Amino acid sequence: MSTGINHIDEAAVKEHGVKLGNTANVQNNSVADVAIGVMIAAAKRFKEGVADIESGEWKFGTNQTLGQDIAGSTVGIVGLGSIGQAIVRRLKGFDVARFLYTGRSDKPEAISLGAERVSLGKLLKESDYVMLGCPFTPETKHLINKEALNKMKRSAVLVNYARGDIVDQEALYEALKEKRIFAAGLDVVTPEPLPKDHPLISLPNCFIVPHLGSSTLTTRNKMAIIAANNVLLALDGKPMQCPIN
Numbered sequence: 587m588s589t590g591i592n593h594i595d596e597a598a599v600k601e602h603g604v605k606l607g608n609t610a611n612v613q614n615n616s617v618a619d620v621a622i623g624v625m626i627a628a629a630k631r632f633k634e635g636v637a638d639i640e641s642g643e644w645k646f647g648t649n650q651t652l653g654q655d656i657a658g659s660t661v662g663i664v665g666l667g668s669i670g671q672a673i674v675r676r677l678k679g680f681d682v683a684r685f686l687y688t689g690r691s692d693k694p695e696a697i698s699l700g701a702e703r704v705s706l707g708k709l710l711k712e713s714d715y716v717m718l719g720c721p722f723t724p725e726t727k728h729l730i731n732k733e734a735l736n737k738m739k740r741s742a743v744l745v746n747y748a749r750g751d752i753v754d755q756e757a758l759y760e761a762l763k764e765k766r767i768f769a770a771g772l773d774v775v776t777p778e779p780l781p782k783d784h785p786l787i788s789l790p791n792c793f794i795v796p797h798l799g800s801s802t803l804t805t806r807n808k809m810a811i812i813a814a815n816n817v818l819l820a821l822d823g824k825p826m827q828c829p830i831n
């Protein structure tokens with residue numbers, strides 16, 4: 587019951603002749619909503635705002651709590667898959683000025699979305715929001731490391747709705763602490779669950795939610811139905827709805 591299959595040992599599945607299917611695509615809208623949710627929360631400093639309210643300090647509205655705008659910004663999507671495309675469609679309503687993306691090949695959908703394919707280096711340098719939506723593979727492990735974070739603008743926000751291991755979290759901690767980037771909004775981390783004394787949790791400019799991407803009743807129901815159908819189809823020797831092998 588997931589889109590990502592990085593938690594499955596694909597070689598073992600193949601070796602034992604086990605049929606594998608996922609629940610791709612039905613969670614695109616829900617995950618896109620959460621990605622934009624954490625993006626806004628990080629950009630507008632919601633974590634510090636909530637802490638102010640809870641402590642009764644009410645610093646809001648002073649220049650200590652200025653956030654970042656989304657209108658007029660450049661948004662860079664690392665991996666313009668179906669979720670990335672749902673994010674772009676939504677962010678058009680926020681008057682984003684420019685969409686960039688990286689990927690192994692040109693996405694035909696990018697033309698109508700008005701997204702330009704660039705190198706990762708250019709995307710990191712020019713984006714106000716860097717959105718991570720690529721699959722986790724050996725090639726994408728720690729794709730966002732110290733060097734990558736150093737390329738980002740000091741005012742930039744990093745958003746991860748893909749997998750925690752795409753980011754080198756020690757490097758992210760340093761970059762956020764030293765304010766080398768503005769903030770991070772994370773729906774995914776490593777490990778999950780994140781221990782409650784994890785350093786990232788202590789940072790005011792790191793907004794984390796516990797992998798909520800697909801957690802709506804409607805989306806989880808759709809996923810459950812696909813998973814159940816996949817089992818029945820596989821038992822009948824028929825092609826699964828979302829086959830991987």
Ligand SMILES: O=CC(=O)O
Pocket residue numbers: 587588589590591613748799800
């Ligand atoms: O992260 C969630 C999924 O892969 O479905």
